[in-house]
Amino acid sequence: MDPKLDLLYRLADDQLILGHRNSEWNGLGPILEEDIAFSSMAQDKLGHSLQLYTLLHQLGETEPDTVAFTRNADQFHCCQLVELPIGEYDFSLTRHFLFDHAELLRFEALAGSSYEPLAQVARKLRGELKYHALHANTWMKRLGTATDEAIERMQRSLDFTLPYALGIFEKTDAEAEIISSGLFVGEDELRGRWLESISKVLSQTALQVPDVLSLTPVFGGREGQHTEFLQPLLDEMAEVFRLDPTADW
Amino acid sequence: MSTATNTHQPIAKSQIMDWLQAVKDPEIPTISLIDLGVVRAVELDEATGKVTVELTPTFAGCPAMDYMKRDVERTLLAHGVPAVEVNISLREAWTSDMLTEAGRQALRQHKLSPPPFIGNQVFDLDFLEYAECPNCQGHNTELRTPFGATLCRAVHYCHNCRQIFEQFKPV
Numbered sequence: 421m422d423p424k425l426d427l428l429y430r431l432a433d434d435q436l437i438l439g440h441r442n443s444e445w446n447g448l449g450p451i452l453e454e455d456i457a458f459s460s461m462a463q464d465k466l467g468h469s470l471q472l473y474t475l476l477h478q479l480g481e482t483e484p485d486t487v488a489f490t491r492n493a494d495q496f497h498c499c500q501l502v503e504l505p506i507g508e509y510d511f512s513l514t515r516h517f518l519f520d521h522a523e524l525l526r527f528e529a530l531a532g533s534s535y536e537p538l539a540q541v542a543r544k545l546r547g548e549l550k551y552h553a554l555h556a557n558t559w560m561k562r563l564g565t566a567t568d569e570a571i572e573r574m575q576r577s578l579d580f581t582l583p584y585a586l587g588i589f590e591k592t593d594a595e596a597e598i599i600s601s602g603l604f605v606g607e608d609e610l611r612g613r614w615l616e617s618i619s620k621v622l623s624q625t626a627l628q629v630p631d632v633l634s635l636t637p638v639f640g641g642r643e644g645q646h647t648e649f650l651q652p653l654l655d656e657m658a659e660v661f662r663l664d665p666t667a668d669w
Numbered sequence: 670m671s672t673a674t675n676t677h678q679p680i681a682k683s684q685i686m687d688w689l690q691a692v693k694d695p696e697i698p699t700i701s702l703i704d705l706g707v708v709r710a711v712e713l714d715e716a717t718g719k720v721t722v723e724l725t726p727t728f729a730g731c732p733a734m735d736y737m738k739r740d741v742e743r744t745l746l747a748h749g750v751p752a753v754e755v756n757i758s759l760r761e762a763w764t765s766d767m768l769t770e771a772g773r774q775a776l777r778q779h780k781l782s783p784p785p786f787i788g789n790q791v792f793d794l795d796f797l798e799y800a801e802c803p804n805c806q807g808h809n810t811e812l813r814t815p816f817g818a819t820l821c822r823a824v825h826y827c828h829n830c831r832q833i834f835e836q837f838k839p840v
Contacts, residue, residue, distance in 0.1 A: 448806020453814040453824075460816035467820075471759070543727055546760040547792075547840040551815045551823075554797055 424479060424535060426497075426594040427603055430642055431526075432472035433498035434588075436488055437650070438519060439448050439465030440657050441619055443548070444506050454495040457555055460513070464493065464548055471541045478537065490665070493650040501584040501586040514577040517556035517621075518585035522614045534602030544555040564625025571626045586611070586637030589628040680750065682713050686746050687722055687807070694817060695736045700775035702737060709758065719752040725763045728820040741834055765839045768826025776837050777803050782825065784839035791838070800836040802827035810834075 421431075441609055449455025467615035473484035481487060501519060506512045527549055530542035548600070563570045588606040599606040622629050690701045702708050702724070710723040722741050726734050726736060738755045745753045765784040767774075773783035782800045790796070796813040800823070807829030815838070817824045822835045 437753075452815075456818075457814060457816040460820060463730045463732075463820060464728065465730075467728065504686075531755075538758045540762065541729075544759050547764065548728060550792070550840075551838070552799070555815050637787050 421592075421594060422479075423594040423601060423603060424538075425476065425481070426592050427598055428472055428476050428538070429481075430592075432469050432476065432487075433496050434502050434519075434523075435465045435469035435472065437496070437498045437503040437653065438515075438589040439463075439469060441502065441504075441506055441512075446510065450509050451459040451639055454509070458516075459550055461555070463514070464552070468545050468548075471545070471643060475492045475541065475660045485661065489661040491654075493629055493646045493654060494646065494656075495642040496646065496650060497642050498646075498650075499584070499587040499590060500647050501581070501587055501639050501641075503641075503653060504584065505649055508573070508577075510563070510573040510577040512558065513559050513582065514574065514581045515585075516552070517560050518581055518618060519588065519615045520524070520549060520556050520608065521587070521621075522588050524553045525613045525617060526604075526610055529613075533604060538603070539648075560621055561624055564578075564622070564627045574625075575627050578622075579630065582630065582632060583635050584638045586632070586635060587641055589614075590637065590639045590642045592642050618647055678749075679715070680713065682711065682830050685711060685745070688744055689722070689741065690738050692737070692744050695733050695740070696777065697779050697781065699779045700743070700772050704772030704775060706765075706769065706772065707737065708741075709761050717752065718750065719749050719754065721756065722755045723758050723760070725758055725761060727763050730820055731733070733789060734735060734821060736756045763840075765837065768837075779824070780804065780834065782834060782836040784837050787839055796839060797823070800825045800834075802830060803833070803834055804832050805830040 440460045442458045444466060445455060445458035447455065449458060469488070470484055473487050476487065477484055485511070501515060504515070524546065527546040529541040531539055531546060533539040533542065560574070563574050589611040591607050595606060598604050619629060686703070689703055689711065692702050694700050694702065694705055703838050704755060705727070706720060707724050709725050712721045714721070724734070724737060724741070734757060739758065741755050744751045764787065766787050767779055768783065776783045779801045782803045785796065785798065785799055798817060800810050800812070801808060802810055805827060807827050809828040810824045811828065813824045813826050814834065815823045817835055820840055825831060825836050
């Protein structure tokens with residue numbers, strides 16, 4: 421695949437799918453502020469995915485709504501981390517923390533991309549992503565230093581989620597060209613920055629951080645291999661759209 | 670009426686800017702789109718009288734964008750501008766520093782704390798946590814949650830007057 425398309429599909433699909441998962445907290449948050457926070461981040465991420473699908477459209481791909489709502493799971497390029505069900509709040513928070521640190525650093529790097537339209541979008545998104553990282557840090561630190569039960573739950577979530585989080589950095593065949601053409605600094609470089617960034621926060625908690633780079637990453641998502649959870653998500657997300665794809669909203 | 674549109678009167682750019690001052694944010698009726706900083710460019714084609722306006726969103730997922738776009742079109746057409754084109758662009762990404770001084774005052778009128786000016790300062794977490802209370806102008810305040818009723822608002826608490834208040838987020 422063309423390196424630009426390859427990169428954009430991964431970015432856009434991550435945003436769309438995690439945006440949808442975040443929206444599932446609407447009405448269910450453990451406290452009102454968290455209900456609003458996850459709903460707001462859902463709205464941000466859907467907005468971000470629209471910006472990225474619009475870039476794809478400008479490169480000749482079909483309309484954003486069609487791309488978002490008519491593909492099947494094996495045509496999605498998101499990492500498996502983002503498609504997992506929301507589970508308990510500790511898992512959703514841990515996923516949000518691990519994903520949004522990577523996302524903030526990714527878009528900070530993309531602000532200098534050689535592909536100017538993407539650099540413009542990145543300069544817009546990075547400021548918004550700071551709020552996502554701030555939110556995640558606040559709660560990781562709060563729960564990671566709270567009661568024994570809180571710390572135990574957060575530790576369990578962290579151990580479960582880290583291998584999936586490493587799947588964010590799965591490379592594709594286009595990786596070498598993406599780096600050499602100045603599109604993006606590359607997944608290995610990003611993973612290094614991410615590890616430093618999450619470690620800084622986790623060191624302020626009672627949580628134990630394993631040797632992250634010795635873990636086996638959960639790969640496959642970037643190649644269209646997904647968990648059993650993605651297709652039902654897509655069916656639900658697109659249910660109304662598919663009733664009448666030509667309707668004018 | 671039809672003759673007025675057939676032989677369009679030359680319109681001054683300053684006149685167009687005056688008309689645009691009347692277009693307010695759909696959720697904060699005290700602030701104009703110009704003072705909000707989302708109007709990034711206004712071009713007037715002298716030959717045809719066509720006006721092209723470039724808007725940029727405050728937040729990428731802002732659902733009010735289409736409404737703002739239609740409002741600009743409606744307002745200019747109602748004043749007799751023969752043709753209006755409104756484009757949404759990220760050419761110059763919006764930052765809260767694009768709020769004008771009048772815009773900051775308009776936010777205060779609506780009991781929203783204006784964002785601190787960022788300039789060349791490091792935009793770190795301390796920055797996000799600071800807000801001036803719009804009720805008592807106190808500074809003894811605390812960030813309660815970075816997400817509020819809309820994407821552009823955060824929720825703070827004032828220890829002076831013991832009130833929850835909203836801030837237009839720095840970004």
